Amino acid sequence: MKVLVVGANGQIGRHFVKMLASSDIHTPKAMIRKEEQVSFFNSLGVETVLTSLEGSVEEITEAMKGCDAVVFAAGSGGKTGADKTLLIDLDGAAKTIEAAERTGTERFLMISAINADKRAMWKEDMAHYYVAKHHADNILRASGLVYTIIRPGILTNDSGTGKVLAVEDLDSGEISREDVARVLFNALDNERVFNKTFAVVSGDREIDTALNQL
């Protein structure tokens, strides 16, 4: 599959693009925002497209043409304000979902957040972020796309172990960004996780085993 990676320059995005680039079965197309981000992907031999999530649905649709799947790994991050959380994490996701519907790109994987469905667990200083993720997930589920919503625990920069715990309902835990990228990679064409939402943290099962038990 040719996979549009939205948020390719993020930390999870870069891990994931590398895995796709070294794969025999999938090919990445890195959707990035800034010209200066191109060289990293060029050095991997990866195609890029410069498109902002603050742009129009038409622009995102154009970026998506020719792709078979979309991975939404973008986020405004902790350094910007809640206004960008609304524009990127919520409306950027909504526009990407609309673009996938328009282009008939049926397969859509979303990086969400653990507890995005549990309002009672949202700490006050992060509540706006969870609101954005919660509703982006709901929009994806209500679409006609073949979705997989992955809700990682607290993200770390540790090296991946390739072993996780993946379950539908889980309150807490940590996982490395590299392992999240590997979960994305293995989930891409695994029918067991089509139209499923699950939490994932570091654990003791091989990723494929963990996904197949969902």
Next chain:
Amino acid sequence: MKVLVVGANGQIGRHFVKMLASSDIHTPKAMIRKEEQVSFFNSLGVETVLTSLEGSVEEITEAMKGCDAVVFAAGSGGKTGADKTLLIDLDGAAKTIEAAERTGTERFLMISAINADKRAMWKEDMAHYYVAKHHADNILRASGLVYTIIRPGILTNDSGTGKVLAVEDLDSGEISREDVARVLFNALDNERVFNKTFAVVSGDREIDTALNQL
């Protein structure tokens, strides 16, 4: 009908509650956030319930019990940040919609904003507000409720004229808060506007005439 007015202490909310209180056919229940807001409603002989939109769906469900309709006229306002826009204008609306579904309160009227469906018209400094309104409207439309989404133009504090222009597609205009409240009042049980979304600005038609032409 007994009408739960969410955001009853806002400027549109107060106008609307007064209209309901002086009506022979409808009765308001004012949902407000602070104890010090009670006296205004007591002086009108209007029932109040102290419930925050930042609380749980269960709390809003409790506030809604015994009501036949809900009007969502709440907003975090321009003085707070985008984090509150996410929590009140988007998730507060989403929770109120969930509460209406749980209680079987089928009739739901929403105060939205002109151009909430047109991303290309969103000015940068207000874009986060439009994102919240856009998605709150979409959640309401996707619910099973009998909705009316009213999208006023720029709000003024002028006295109401009772005359408006109400059309599905409109880019600009002004309207007084008192006239918006009157549109809400007349729309409550007018089947012509059930499951409709429309813009409203000041104009030259009587409100009932304008609504019946939608």
